[in-house]
Amino acid sequence: MGEEICCETPLRLPIIDFSNKDLKQGTPEWDSVKVLVRKALEEFGCFEALVDEDIELREAVFGALEEVFDLPLETKMLNVSEKPYHGYLGVHPERSPLYESIGIDEPNITQNVEGLSNILWPQGNTAFSKSIQSLSEQVLGIERMVRRMILESLSLEKYMDEHMESNYYLLRLMKYKGPETTEAKLGLYGHTDKNTMTILYQNDVDGLEVRTKDGEWIHLKPSPASFIVMIGDILYAWLNGHVHSPFHRVMLKGNKTRYSAGLFSIPKAGYTIKAPEELVDEQHPLLFKPFTHDQFLGFLYTEAGQTAKCALSDYCGV
Ligand SMILES: O=C(O)CCC(=O)C(=O)O
Ligand SMILES: [Fe+2]
Numbered sequence: 001m002g003e004e005i006c007c008e009t010p011l012r013l014p015i016i017d018f019s020n021k022d023l024k025q026g027t028p029e030w031d032s033v034k035v036l037v038r039k040a041l042e043e044f045g046c047f048e049a050l051v052d053e054d055i056e057l058r059e060a061v062f063g064a065l066e067e068v069f070d071l072p073l074e075t076k077m078l079n080v081s082e083k084p085y086h087g088y089l090g091v092h093p094e095r096s097p098l099y100e101s102i103g104i105d106e107p108n109i110t111q112n113v114e115g116l117s118n119i120l121w122p123q124g125n126t127a128f129s130k131s132i133q134s135l136s137e138q139v140l141g142i143e144r145m146v147r148r149m150i151l152e153s154l155s156l157e158k159y160m161d162e163h164m165e166s167n168y169y170l171l172r173l174m175k176y177k178g179p180e181t182t183e184a185k186l187g188l189y190g191h192t193d194k195n196t197m198t199i200l201y202q203n204d205v206d207g208l209e210v211r212t213k214d215g216e217w218i219h220l221k222p223s224p225a226s227f228i229v230m231i232g233d234i235l236y237a238w239l240n241g242h243v244h245s246p247f248h249r250v251m252l253k254g255n256k257t258r259y260s261a262g263l264f265s266i267p268k269a270g271y272t273i274k275a276p277e278e279l280v281d282e283q284h285p286l287l288f289k290p291f292t293h294d295q296f297l298g299f300l301y302t303e304a305g306q307t308a309k310c311a312l313s314d315y316c317g318v
Helices: 028-043 055-069 110-120 126-153 157-165 233-238 293-300 303-307 311-316
Strands: 015-017 046-050 099-105 167-176 185-191 197-202 208-211 217-219 226-231 248-252 258-267
Touching (some): 028 046, 293 303
Antiparallel strands (some): 046 226, 197 258, 208 248
């Protein structure tokens, strides 16, 4: 009997090269990357952005994550915020027994990162602040580039400044304890992101899965030099469905700890999300009535919001 030749190639996310230092608006390189970005975001709502590997920063970041999550629970609980989901979220025995996370509002502002490190460590922690800030700067650069590319590729230049200025950033540091099983366990329940755009960075423990429009799960295996770029419900609504907001989850097995960091761009309080008229026509009827992110979050905390299959459609679908 001949050797069995294996089966279908597993589904992969598009990998787009962002390592070119000359990737500047108006250059041919920018225009060719822009085409790939638009295609990936229309089809998958998600892609892998490849950058130049910075081994030192990578080690520093995941060292910092290990150190911060190793702090006692009472210390981590000092990471508080008046905004929901912006502070420490501890392990929940039924809902998320493996997951905990720490939030840093506007991590691009030095005082915010140093402020948190002064709360968590008696003498602060310069190494922690430095690595978290360097990571934030790099990720923020990618987020802004991708958002500019999408707007440009949809000929929405006239909205560029308004759109770029109407969002702020939240960084979430995440830890998933290995479940010590051979079969996969749920680390983070399936969801679409409720913000504008998310950029994820992970250690060498995979687990993120993204569902395609056809309902197939892609098991992500990002390279150490990659960031995962993902569209959230807000950009999906603002662009009237021209980009996809993918359903995703985290599944884990084995005993290794997974660490990840996510930079979330989020509309500022009071900013109205309204699809530009250029994106609404007979083939693309308006999907959502204008809304603000705060009102939408308010709905998410209600019973109806918590149980909705598609919270955004239930909240403001046309
Ligand atoms: O840890 C990850 O890679 C994904 C986290 C995630 O989906 C989220 O925080 O919304
Ligand atoms: Fe997510």
